[in-house]
Amino acid sequence: MNKKIKSTIIKSFLFIACLLFAFQPLLRAQGFLKAKGKDIVNEKGQNVLLRGIGLGGWMLQEGYMLGITAEGQQQHKIRQRIDSLIGPEATQEFYDTWLANHTTRGDIDSLRSWGFNSVRLPMHYNLFTLPVEKEPVAGQNTWLTRGFEMVDSLLAWCAANKIYLILDLHAAPGGQGNDLNISDRDPSLPSLWESEANRNKTIALWKKLAERYAGKQWIGAYDILNEPNYGFTDTADRNGLKETRNEPLKKLLVDITKAIREVDHNHIIVIEGNGWGNNYNGMLPPWDDNMVLSFHKYWNKNDKASIQKIVDTREQYNVPVWLGETGENSNVWYAQAVQLLEENNIGWAWWPLKKLGVNNPLQIRSNLNYQDVLNYWNGKGEKPRESNAYSGLLELATYTRVGTNRVHRDVIDALMRQPHINKTVPFAKNNIQNGTVLKAVNYDLGKNGYAYWDSDTADYRVSGIKGVGNRGRTYRNDGVDIVMDSAHYETYYVNHIEAGEWLQYTIDVKQKGIYNIGLSVASEITGGAVSITINNKIAGNKQMVPLTGAKKWTTLWFKNVNLAAGRQLLRIYAGKGGFDFSSISFDRKK
Structure with a gap:
């Protein structure tokens, strides 16, 4: 073959290959999820029933997930406990090991094989930006790379498995409630509701996230504030269960929505009411045409009465609803709940994928040295030697990896098969x-x-x-x-x-x-x-x-x-x- 012709063919092939690579996201496009009337739909207008799992414990630890029963179960308190046992350098090693192992591509591959189509990522703001108290210049935002890089990796794993990723701000700057463990809140510092700087940082973080992920179609939604639980008008109503207006909460959620819509008109915005997500008094109607209402459900009956209020709200405002968090019960409860939800076209995200304990799909294995650490923390044993504590903690962090987790097929069966067949x-x-x-x-x-x-x-x-x-x-x-x-x-x-x-x-x-x-x-x-x-x-x-x-x-x-x-x-x-x-x-x- 003539060298000139051969060269032309090779160049043409490379040009076409480059075009295919450049347009690869378009060729693989699945379309953004949208709110349409009372349904969440795909690009074809087809109803999408989200069957998901929450990645609790990865970016944000809660004490009960680690077996801690003593007071002070916020992540910063846990870190202080670890620091006092093994020192700051080893503590940082523990957290680096934890973040590297807890959630990996293998976890998402497993979820896909089990039938899940979505994951909810509980995010701690401190992986993305500094606390307001540590900002070198007051009112400015220092952006950290680690949190964004973790989301990037997770999104790539989800996209490869055709699983939607829902971003959830679980720990907002200052903390969004009086249930301290959920948001890693330090009550000695101003809360989210007591600090304009914290609210501004929260708004800025969501705008930054939206800028980064505006074009990513496997991002399913932005769940912009997890489980607010705060008494705005009555301090005796600590968790906001009886709030009738919820004005500060609504204002912040509206401000976050505006900031997101400045850079991203593609993605669903999920809002949650006060009182751990269920008190929508004074917050509706929705202020955005691509919005979903989330509610949370724990430890109650699985009958129509248990979801009637949110179903009525869906009908009244013609807006989709989604059960953003539930779980922490038995397989009997799980199968009953899923059957109830899906009969009413309500998608769900179970909590969590893994922790110590058996009522989740994956169980993190403990070890004898870590058990000694737990006994000490829970007031049931002597302080362990530093070397033993280090060994137990690092082994625990390493064994968060999916390949070493114990798989509870009975839990998976209760979520995915039992609701539909006897x-x-x-x-x-x-x-x-x-x-x-x-x-x-x-x-x-x-x-x-x-x-x-x-x-x-x-x-x-x-x-x-x-x-x-x-x-x-x-x-x-x-x-x-x-x-x-x-x-x-x-x-x-x-x-x-x-x-x-x-x-x-x-x-x-x-x-x-x-x-x-x-x-x-x-x-x-x-x-x-x-x-x-x-x-x-x-x-x-x-x-x-x-x-x-x-x-x-x-x-x-x-x-x-x-x-x-x-x-x-x-x-x-x-x-x-x-x-x-x-x-x-x-x-x-x-």
Whole structure:
């Protein structure tokens, strides 16, 4: 080929490639989310039901997420505690490690694989700008790169997974409420509402964010102020639950909206009422034509009455509503809530993705040295050695990374599958042959009444109904009570069994035949009774659970049970409660 022609072809190819690269965002464009009447819609005008998760604990720590029960759970107090144990340099190392590991591309990839389509990012302002008290020139704003770079990375991961990112200002300059932990507020300094400088910085921060992300179509919305909770006219109403006008809150939100619209007309603006997001008195009608109202929902019943007020508000003002934060309960509550919300075309963002504890999709693993730190902070132990505290804290920060988190498939199942179907699925591969032993805690995944039956399933305390769900708060997040055997690492068993409760196991029998089925039980009282069924048919006479003493296990055998090959449903019934249950053994008779 002629060199000149060849050169021309290569140049033409490179030119076209450059054009394709330049217009790549346009070619991949998904369109901005918009508020249209009572719906959130995509570029095609199709209703979008947001199913999201909040990245709580990453940019902003709250003490309870770290197991701290003592007073002073704001992030700056936590940092002071760490500093006093390991010094300022090691404390900075801890926070650098925490921020680098807590949320990564792997977390967002996981969310996509589980079916989520959005994430809500709770932002701490101090990653983006200095506090007003530390500004070199009063009234000016020093911009920090770290927060913006973290958002940039997160947005890239979200875009790659076609997940919408909702920016949420969780900790505003000065702090937006009297619930101090939420916004890392220091009550010795002027709050957001007591300082014009703090309000101006908040407005400037949102304008800066909007300038940076105005053209980014995978930014789903700007949630401009999380959970205001402040009594403006009545100091006794500390959290603003009874405010009738909310004038300072509305003015600030209007001012932020104006600043955003100077540079960005594309993105939804989400507002939240006073009283942790739910008190909209005096704040409506909406002042922008691309606005969504957020509300938050915790620990109340999952009936129409629990959301009626926000649904009525949606109808009155013809504006979309979104449940921006909810969670911190049992799987029973989760499935009920999602079903209620989606039947009413309300999207949601669960709280949070990960922390210490089992009622979230991912659990951060603790360690013995960190437990000593916690015991000291919570007034239950001596001050640990500096080297041990350093080891425990840095290990904790490292183990925030998704690859080391414990995945709670039961929580994911309760959010994504159980609201839409009653069918149960196996928790584990229960392949049955001679000598098989199943863990009692590996009962099926599914709703209460289908995969198991437990009488205490969720916390509805806001509605006046006591309950805790899993009393042991470990391994799983259903109503079933599970504890860890302190004598055996990573060994769990079911306890606090009450009369009428049952557990179901989907088993796959590989060797058909006559089996003896043994239940490993222990009891500190007399009177417990247990029976079993196979495919809803009684498979043996009821047996009484003997008095054995705590954790002194004995086996109750149900003899000569005929098991056909293939999938069967095994249920364990407690005719009378009061005993513990650890495993099921299968002994095939020759």
